[in-house]
Amino acid sequence: MEKKGRKPHVLIVPNTGQGHITPMVQFGKRLVTKGIKVTLVTSVYLSKSMHVDPESSIAIETISDGFDEIGPQKAGVDSKVYFPSFRINGSRTLAELIEKLANNGQPATAIVYDGLLSWALDVAKQYGLLKVAFFTQSCAVNSINYHVNRKLLPLPITGSHVSLPELPPLLPTETSLFLLVYGKTSPPHLQELVSNQFSNMDEADWVLFNTFYKLEEKIVDWMAKLWKVVTVGPTLPSMYLDKRIEDDKDYGIKLFKPKTSDCLNWLNDKPIGSVVYVSFGSVAKLSQEQTEELAWALKGMNCYFLWVVRDSLETKLPNKFIEETSDKGLIVSWCPQLAVLAHESIGCFVTHCGFNSVLEALSLGVPMVAMPQWIDQPTNAKFVEDVWGTGIRVLPDEKDLVERQVLQKAIKDIMEGEKGKVIKKNAMKWKELAKEAIDEGGSSDNNINEFVAALFGSS
Numbered sequence: 108m109e110k111k112g113r114k115p116h117v118l119i120v121p122n123t124g125q126g127h128i129t130p131m132v133q134f135g136k137r138l139v140t141k142g143i144k145v146t147l148v149t150s151v152y153l154s155k156s157m158h159v160d161p162e163s164s165i166a167i168e169t170i171s172d173g174f175d176e177i178g179p180q181k182a183g184v185d186s187k188v189y190f191p192s193f194r195i196n197g198s199r200t201l202a203e204l205i206e207k208l209a210n211n212g213q214p215a216t217a218i219v220y221d222g223l224l225s226w227a228l229d230v231a232k233q234y235g236l237l238k239v240a241f242f243t244q245s246c247a248v249n250s251i252n253y254h255v256n257r258k259l260l261p262l263p264i265t266g267s268h269v270s271l272p273e274l275p276p277l278l279p280t281e282t283s284l285f286l287l288v289y290g291k292t293s294p295p296h297l298q299e300l301v302s303n304q305f306s307n308m309d310e311a312d313w314v315l316f317n318t319f320y321k322l323e324e325k326i327v328d329w330m331a332k333l334w335k336v337v338t339v340g341p342t343l344p345s346m347y348l349d350k351r352i353e354d355d356k357d358y359g360i361k362l363f364k365p366k367t368s369d370c371l372n373w374l375n376d377k378p379i380g381s382v383v384y385v386s387f388g389s390v391a392k393l394s395q396e397q398t399e400e401l402a403w404a405l406k407g408m409n410c411y412f413l414w415v416v417r418d419s420l421e422t423k424l425p426n427k428f429i430e431e432t433s434d435k436g437l438i439v440s441w442c443p444q445l446a447v448l449a450h451e452s453i454g455c456f457v458t459h460c461g462f463n464s465v466l467e468a469l470s471l472g473v474p475m476v477a478m479p480q481w482i483d484q485p486t487n488a489k490f491v492e493d494v495w496g497t498g499i500r501v502l503p504d505e506k507d508l509v510e511r512q513v514l515q516k517a518i519k520d521i522m523e524g525e526k527g528k529v530i531k532k533n534a535m536k537w538k539e540l541a542k543e544a545i546d547e548g549g550s551s552d553n554n555i556n557e558f559v560a561a562l563f564g565s566s
């Protein structure tokens with residue numbers, strides 16, 4: 108197959124889920140501005156429900172996860188069935204797609220695959236393409252997962268602390284291995300999925316992280332001894348950071364429709380720093396009891412709140428809560444989170460600490476109340492509080508409940524207290540450093556340019 112001299116063509120293959128698609132697509136947008144053709148490869152089912160910006164510079168192609176017609180949720184399958192199905196069907200259909208594109212005169216140069224879909228590396232290898240892993244979680248979290256994969260951190264964790272190179276000592280509950288419910292061990296198949304990301308990693312040509320160098324300096328340097336590791340984040344739209352890409356104002360591909368004007372009109376007449384923004388991302392589900400406890404915490408406080416309660420979870424709110432708090436609160440099923448975090452009325456962000464939300468808050472200088480739920484979130488929350496100094500963690504009691512007083516104290520400490528002043532100062536520092544990283548000549552910008560040069564060298 109004659110490849111030399113063509114415009115490089117990158118296939119981006121994220122795991123399904125907003126928090127995986129967004130950063131990889133945003134990275135793709137940066138590549139497009141540097142002369143690369145980018146195609147997003149997603150599941151057939153998901154492609155039917157995605158809201159795509161009509162101006163999008165990224166093409167879309169589909170592969171099968173085995174649930175093309177009704178999707179995994181309606182099919183009632185859990186991750187134990189889903190991920191093996193995606194591996195088998197995805198490998199086959201990704202290979203077919205690579206062949207189709209080559210026959211249509213648009214041969215792929217590289218596969219940039221989500222770490223969780225490590226089978227995509229094997230497909231890329233089969234066709235002689237550049238094999239590029241992309242991680243949507245932090246370097247710290249991936250170091251933990253790597254150590255498990257190489258049996259350098261045996262499970263179950265028995266000691267009181269986990270000590271790994273270039274990471275602060277972590278309590279077992281602060282490692283990403285305690286999935287599903289905060290503080291409880293995950294089922295083996297999920298641990299396996301997370302750790303298997305590293306099984307074939309030694310064959311990757313590049314390992315990209317949606318983080319930035321100064322945020323995780325020591326651990327990035329440590330990982331760079333293992334593989335060709337580079338940081339390419341934060342992947343927020345350019346207009347929130349370096350402003351070099353004028354039409355990059357928003358995440359171009361969304362799985363949920365935000366209530367943009369409802370949120371922004373409501374925020375517009377609120378005083379500066381007076382609103383608590385609350386969101387637990389696209390996946391986490393608070394229990395009935397925790398939802399009620401959070402509701403009472405917000406109702407009992409002397410500040411405004413904007414709370415994202417996804418449609419399926421609204422029934423967990425206390426009876427008449429929306430009517431009774433309408434003078435101070437707005438509840439929406441999905442919001443334009445970047446525009447909300449960038450709004451001057453926001454005083455703090457009560458977050459589950461999904462890594463995208465954390466990066467967004469860091470990049471926009473918003474202090475956090477960190478209320479982690481599962482997967483990597485407890486580790487992220489530890490870093491938010493103890494390493495980056497941009498938030499306060501709220502931890503559950505022995506019944507797994509973060510009590511209303513604990514929540515209220517953390518919010519008050521940030522909005523009004525002396526501690527809040529220090530946290531806000533740190534938040535502004537990270538905001539500057541995030542922008543610097545992706546701006547011209549910054550660490551992430553340089554890394555992206557190096558990657559682009561390698562793509563041109565391979566096409």
Ligand code: UDP
Binds near residue numbers: 386389442463
């Ligand atoms: N998000 C949004 N509107 C909302 C809630 C979340 O646009 O109402 C976006 C948020 O900006 C982030 C993503 O959804 O980019 C959530 O990713 P994260 O990694 O924080 O959490 P996950 O959903 O993967 O648990």
